[in-house]
Amino acid sequence: MRHQIQAVYFAPDQIEAAVRLGLPACEPLRRFEEWATASGQDWALAVLHRCRALLETDWERAHEDFGAAVRLHAGSGRPWEAARTRLAFGERLRRERDKGSARPHLRAAWETFERLGARPWAERARTELRATGDTSSPAAPAEVLSALSPQELQIVRLAAKGLTNREIGAQLFLSPKTVSYHLYRAFPKLNVASRAQLAGLDLS
Template sequence: MPTMVTALLRARSSAAREGSSSARPHLRAALETFERLGARPWAERARTELRAAGDTSAPAAPDTALAALSPQELQIVRLAAKGLTNREIGAQLFLSPKTVSYHLYRAFPKLNVASRAQLAGLDLS
């Protein structure tokens, strides 16, 4: 794992010196390794660096993205994808609308979405 962290930092440095396209292969390799090891925070960091480097490849596979969600986040995301409001989700799960909002705020980056409309297009089963 320390080797992959070093690779991530090296890719970052390479991007600063030579341009973002030279860093992409290193970042992709680091991302794949972090995901394989289950190092979610590092995988997310590599994914963020890839996006910053202009990578346009597909986001993480849904299975990987769903695995990154907590059980509560997954339950809330599924209800939001069905079109329920935060208040309706909160009433079903005995949570405040603010708590529902917080869980969605945490889940969106993990799923690589920016809105509820994008949730509807995901396979959340």
């Protein structure tokens, strides 16, 4: 039974991998389709639509499936799966040379992956977004910035520009140790783990 559940759970990953390798994926699609339909859960049905869209060669049908997936994801409580769907949709739109429509999906995926700390996925979404001509940074949610103290916000903004702790301290009349302490407190609030990740956020 456990192996059956795992086989269903990993079916979407198998399908996406097969698509990228140009291999058939009828069996994992059938397996996941049976389970998702029986479950009746919105998030599962959304992933099913995503899988169908990935395998669909007809663009209009793929567009319909992606659209249905995005709608079902809304409010489903599965931001990870919703971001994967947005990323796949954006990638397909970009390949179809519809860059304007691809950008909002890719940006939504990027921001969600960043918030979840999924760095490889965030980089993938950012690469796709840049390929559409969008080189801006994702905005940090207002509620996240409001969680920072005024001094923390000052410090992270300077750190995001590439200033060292010593340089930040010189500007704000603080010791490098105090700057380091404030960054240590601010990083978890921004869901980042390094100064390099700060550069990927719009802290304005």
